[in-house]
Amino acid sequence: MSRLIIFLIILAAIYWVIKRAFFPGKGRVGKTDEAGEDLVQDPFCQCYIPKSQSYAISLQGKKLFFCSEDCCKKYMASRAFPKS
Numbered sequence: 001m002s003r004l005i006i007f008l009i010i011l012a013a014i015y016w017v018i019k020r021a022f023f024p025g026k027g028r029v030g031k032t033d034e035a036g037e038d039l040v041q042d043p044f045c046q047c048y049i050p051k052s053q054s055y056a057i058s059l060q061g062k063k064l065f066f067c068s069e070d071c072c073k074k075y076m077a078s079r080a081f082p083k084s
């Protein structure tokens, strides 16, 4: 009988792990970080950063999010002088 209880506990643990892995937060769509915050992609280095921690600029009516001011400057420089 105790083996059945152990089996059920293991089953519950597996279920909990799977549930956490596949359904983090409140079933939100799109990429989110641990806190369930929206992630934005840095167009220069391609890394993902939480929106609140990103360096945001507006360019020709488009919002761009960078991981740092440095990446923003590099992105602007690469736009100004595109590689031939």
Ligand SMILES: [Zn+2]
Binding pocket: 042, 044, 045, 046, 047, 066, 067, 068, 071
């Ligand atoms: Zn970056």
